Amino acid sequence: MAITGQGIQFYPLFWTFHDQWKFYVPHINGGYSIFNHFGHVHFFMLGFDLSRDGGDAFSGQQTYNFQIQDVWGPRSKDPNQNDLYRVIGKPKWYYQVTELWRRIFVQPWDKSTDLKQGVKYDASPDDKRMGPFREGMANHGLTSYSPYFLAGARSLPIEYFRSPEHVRSIRDNYVADRARALLGSDYDDSKYNLDHDNFLLARYNDAGDTGHHAGVDPFSDELYIWPVLEYQKVVQLDWEILPGSPPDVTDLDDATDRYGDGWETQITVPFVDPVAQKYRSPFANDPGIVLPFGQYNEWASLGNRKLVPTANRLRHNPHPQYGDRRPYDQRLDLDPAKAGQVITQWHNPWGDQSGGRIVQQCLGGIVQVRARIILEHKLGGRMDTWVTATQYLPSTDFEGSDQKQGTAA
Secondary structure: OOOOOOOOEEOOOEEEEEOOEEEEEEOOOOOEEEEEEOOEEEEEOOOOOOOOOOOEOEEOOEEEEEEOOOOOOOOOOOOOOOOOEEEOOOOEEEEEEEEEEEEEEEOOOOOEOOOOEOHHHOOOOHHHOEEEEEOOOOOOOOHHHOHHHOOOOOEOOOEEOOOOOOOHHHOEEHHHHHHHHHHHHHOOHHHHOOOOOOEEEEOEEOOEEOOEOOOOOOOOHHHOEEOOEEEEEEEEEEEEOOOOOOOOOOOHHHOOOOOOOOOEEEEEEOOEEOOOOEEOEOOEOEOOEOOOOOOOOOOEOOOOOEOOOHHHOOEOOOOOOOOOOOOOOHHHOOOHHHOOOEOOOOEOOOHHHHOOEEEEEEEEEEEEEEEEEEEEEOOOOEEEEEEEEEEOOOOOOOEEOOOOOOOOO
């Protein structure tokens, strides 16, 4: 999708949590501890057409303008100007451009009331799900639910309608199916029944092996689509000249009246490479064609600086452990050897049955510039000076796609 218009506009991110419940662990000496099973999360963007070509869930660009005004020098209009110096050529501009990007696996919220496809028609009962919430807000007051703070956000309905009838009695139970495949003869169907209250006795506790199998921490990543959300801060230019522009001189005596770039400059976010004539997303080799999670745009600068250094890439998280409690069975957990390793492949056990797609958004950035100016004294000799300017505010505002529609989405 081509970048159009002025000002970055992007679809707001919504999310809903499903299959949540509380469980308690009795203690041998009396009393109990209460824990939350947070289930899983779905992301969606109201109004975004998942069937259209391209994976850009944003459009437009922020424009930054910079200009050097000679208030006390050879170009000054002041009659008392200093005329002992002249400028050799023009200023040479250097840029620092840092951007924030994210990619998200989004699913349709309400695709069709007839087909009942989409997050809205997930099989989770109403009293076991929360949301949707506007980004950065949660009606229960817990900021930890914001996607930015979700550690290893995962998405996959534990119970999901895939059969055309869309009825509770014949819905699919993916966790049970995976458990059956992994545990083989050890699998006990009664341990994976879907009927339980919102507050239940844990299966694992320090008083013995009793209770419901759902009384455990959120199931391991092996049983979900993951990852589904990624933020990356990328450095497009690190106090560098624009690609394709003439190199700067190292010897002042080599500077001629053709030296430099100009007395003003303009740059945009997302940064558009003047040679390739396209923006450089960390998640797409070509604009709008978003790579799967685990893959990145491997562009590297002349100094071999990657858009996403290896140290900043997503890594596997082990199954969360709290005290002495364990997941139901280690064979249902992610391979411990993968813990801390860079994720190289998107894990989607549903394949094409997930009903969603991966999209990307540029959320803005910060642009700073400085310019090198070479001066020559009338009595001979040259010197250079640096002019530094910083513009943190763009010339056009950031907007959500629903910002001016009169009502909040």
